[in-house]
Amino acid sequence: MTATPLYCAEPARRDHAQQLAARFALPLLTQRPTDGYWLELGPERLELLTSGKHGAVYAEFVEGAAKHRREQGGGRGQPVAKAIGLKGAKELPRVVDATAGLGGDSFVLATLGCQVTLLERSPVAAALLFDALERARWHPDTMDIAARMTLVHADARSWLAAQAELPAAQRPEVVFVDPMFPDTDKKSAAAKKGMQAFQQVIGDDLDSSELLAAAIAAATVRVVVKRPQRGAAIAGVKPSVVLDGKSTRFDLYVIKALRPQG
Numbered sequence: 001m002t003a004t005p006l007y008c009a010e011p012a013r014r015d016h017a018q019q020l021a022a023r024f025a026l027p028l029l030t031q032r033p034t035d036g037y038w039l040e041l042g043p044e045r046l047e048l049l050t051s052g053k054h055g056a057v058y059a060e061f062v063e064g065a066a067k068h069r070r071e072q073g074g075g076r077g078q079p080v081a082k083a084i085g086l087k088g089a090k091e092l093p094r095v096v097d098a099t100a101g102l103g104g105d106s107f108v109l110a111t112l113g114c115q116v117t118l119l120e121r122s123p124v125a126a127a128l129l130f131d132a133l134e135r136a137r138w139h140p141d142t143m144d145i146a147a148r149m150t151l152v153h154a155d156a157r158s159w160l161a162a163q164a165e166l167p168a169a170q171r172p173e174v175v176f177v178d179p180m181f182p183d184t185d186k187k188s189a190a191a192k193k194g195m196q197a198f199q200q201v202i203g204d205d206l207d208s209s210e211l212l213a214a215a216i217a218a219a220t221v222r223v224v225v226k227r228p229q230r231g232a233a234i235a236g237v238k239p240s241v242v243l244d245g246k247s248t249r250f251d252l253y254v255i256k257a258l259r260p261q262g
């Protein structure tokens with residue numbers, strides 16, 4: 001897959017564009033491309049753009065759906081919170097989101113008070129996340145939430161393998177995994193046109209079994225895999241528990257059951 005370039009559309013932000021390009025190894029352009037996909041830094045934010053029919057894709061924690069979720073979200077009763085084990089929990093777990101993407105799930109968990117490490121291997125997704133986190137850090141409504149979110153641009157398989165070597169007290173309690181599967185629900189994908197652009201650029205995650213094994217080796221309490229309701233489970237270890245939702249399912253891998261002495 002060829003590297004997605006970065007174009008700076010705002011002369012006053014050229015230094016910032018150079019920093020982003022260096023940090024995420026993005027080729028920096030001096031002219032806006034006429035086709036393909038590219039990242040564009042404008043006056044407000046960083047976006048993934050294309051000459052095709054898809055709209056702009058960006059990560060967002062302050063406005064829009066994130067604002068709505070902050071204000072009207074289902075608290076610890078919402079499915080992702082239940083899957084992580086927050087319902088009735090006295091202490092909030094340290095969570096690693098091994099497939100951070102645009103940070104939607106991490107943001108929900110950080111809003112509920114969890115410390116979340118966001119792992120993202122794609123330079124495009126990591127740059128979009130980095131930009132959204134910067135904006136969230138400056139906004140009074142989100143600065144506390146953003147302070148609980150730490151972005152690491154790395155492949156989760158090797159990052160988690162290093163964690164598995166640490167004493168249990170330093171390892172993540174929960175590892176959350178939401179890979180991009182080729183079988184992702186067609187209807188919901190069509191509803192989110194922008195996400196199709198994201199999927200085109202990022203590609204499918206064909207190494208999810210390895211990621212699941214690394215997550216199980218690193219987590220001390222549970223691994224949570226998010227799947228479309230009728231999607232196949234990740235090949236390999238069988239889930240200990242399955243939480244079915246309307247459009248999403250969570251496959252739980254309970255460490256005590258899988259590794260009794262762990």
Ligand SMILES: C[S@@+](CC[C@H](N)C(=O)[O-])C[C@H]1O[C@@H](n2cnc3c(N)ncnc32)[C@H](O)[C@@H]1O
Binds near residue numbers: 105178205
């Ligand atoms: C379906 S998206 C995740 C969406 C995310 N849950 C959200 O709320 O926005 C999957 C993401 O995981 C990333 N990913 C997949 N395997 C990974 C790995 N081994 N290490 C780091 N990131 C990975 C992909 O690059 C992609 O951005």
